[in-house]
Amino acid sequence: MVQKRKKVRFNLVDMLIVIFILAIIAAATYFLIGYFKPDANSGNNDFKFKIRIENVNKESWDSLKELGLLNTGTIVKDAVTGEEIGTIYAAEAKESLHYGGLIPDENGYILGTAVSEDEYTVYITISADAEQDNSRKIYKVNHIRMLIGETVHFKIKSFTATAYIVETNISDEPKSP
Amino acid sequence: MNKNVNTNKAVPKNKKKKKASGPRFNVFDFLIIFAILICAGAIIVRAIFIGTAKKDMTTATVVFEVSYISDVTANALDKEEPQPIYLQSDDTRIGTIIKAEQTPQKILEKDENGILQSVIHPEKYTVKTTANIEGVWSDDGFLINGTQLATVGKTFDIYTPYVSCTFTVVSISPKQ
Numbered sequence: 001m002v003q004k005r006k007k008v009r010f011n012l013v014d015m016l017i018v019i020f021i022l023a024i025i026a027a028a029t030y031f032l033i034g035y036f037k038p039d040a041n042s043g044n045n046d047f048k049f050k051i052r053i054e055n056v057n058k059e060s061w062d063s064l065k066e067l068g069l070l071n072t073g074t075i076v077k078d079a080v081t082g083e084e085i086g087t088i089y090a091a092e093a094k095e096s097l098h099y100g101g102l103i104p105d106e107n108g109y110i111l112g113t114a115v116s117e118d119e120y121t122v123y124i125t126i127s128a129d130a131e132q133d134n135s136r137k138i139y140k141v142n143h144i145r146m147l148i149g150e151t152v153h154f155k156i157k158s159f160t161a162t163a164y165i166v167e168t169n170i171s172d173e174p175k176s177p
Numbered sequence: 178m179n180k181n182v183n184t185n186k187a188v189p190k191n192k193k194k195k196k197a198s199g200p201r202f203n204v205f206d207f208l209i210i211f212a213i214l215i216c217a218g219a220i221i222v223r224a225i226f227i228g229t230a231k232k233d234m235t236t237a238t239v240v241f242e243v244s245y246i247s248d249v250t251a252n253a254l255d256k257e258e259p260q261p262i263y264l265q266s267d268d269t270r271i272g273t274i275i276k277a278e279q280t281p282q283k284i285l286e287k288d289e290n291g292i293l294q295s296v297i298h299p300e301k302y303t304v305k306t307t308a309n310i311e312g313v314w315s316d317d318g319f320l321i322n323g324t325q326l327a328t329v330g331k332t333f334d335i336y337t338p339y340v341s342c343t344f345t346v347v348s349i350s351p352k353q
Contacts (some may be wrong), residue, residue, distance in 0.1 A: 136268075167249070
């Protein structure tokens with residue numbers, strides 16, 4: 001007995017849904033291509049910038065140093081995206097200063113200052129491949145704009161922190177020991 | 178002659194003809210079509226709105242302030258030459274900084290009697306910038322680039338060729 005083939009029914013609603021989904025895919029593709037397209041022209045594969053990380057626990061910092069995780073050449077990644085940003089060029093730590101309270105002086109009051117016993121303010125210079133957006137004349141490293149005040153989600157082995165750029169396009173300076 | 182002979186043609190018991198099969202619409206199909214039409218309509222209206230807004234673009238003088246920043250950031254804002262300003266969200270240029278004024282940051286602290294005293298923070302600064310911003314005047318106020326309403330107190334994440342920070346609107350007025 002011959003069984004009848006079931007006819008595939010394709011109606012107007014199905015067509016509209018397919019067109020709508022294709023339009024969404026096309027728009028997403030267009031925006032993604034724009035996002036990943038390298039910015040206009042020139043790059044700098046020895047671009048150096050300095051970041052600041054505040055209130056780093058002294059013990060944690062000292063142990064990172066002992067483990068050699070702050071040596072020149074250590075890979076730095078973006079803690080959010082996991083992408084490689086660059087490598088450590090130099091790292092230094094200064095004791096954190098805290099401000100608060102009033103101290104009388106001849107003109108009235110000044111703000112009290114105290115050196116923190118257990119925290120550092122850390123400055124890390126990172127060497128990276130940077131691309132320059134010629135129209136805006138700014139450098140970017142993995143879509144991070146190399147501008148003072150820009151946030152960097154810093155990550156090395158065993159340590160992550162939110163940092164801010166304090167200096168860009170640095171010329172050669174003494175490396176960390 | 179046989180009177181019982183039935184000479185009529187046989188008539189099928191089921192006289193109803195089967196309906197030709199075709200597209201069948203139900204409530205969910207209508208809902209889907211309606212949703213798609215709404216989305217398409219919203220896109221078209223938005224495109225028309227942006228197109229209309231661009232025709233009415235004008236320039237306003239906006240004073241922004243950024244507080245509690247380091248000397249490095251303050252110096253990066255306080256440049257002699259005019260600086261373009263871009264929105265961090267979509268990289269669109271919104272205007273130009275024409276003037277910047279840097280002052281030490283004042284904060285309030287309680288003295289020994291519990292009275293608030295204003296003192297200068299030794300490491301923090303406030304920068305007030307005056308900028309020419311492109312936008313449209315509407316009934317609700319000034320729309321930066323025709324899309325974002327700028328009101329006193331509102332913050333914008335912006336960047337210039339030197340610095341990235343958050344500006345707070347202090348005042349808005351038509352450009353003289």
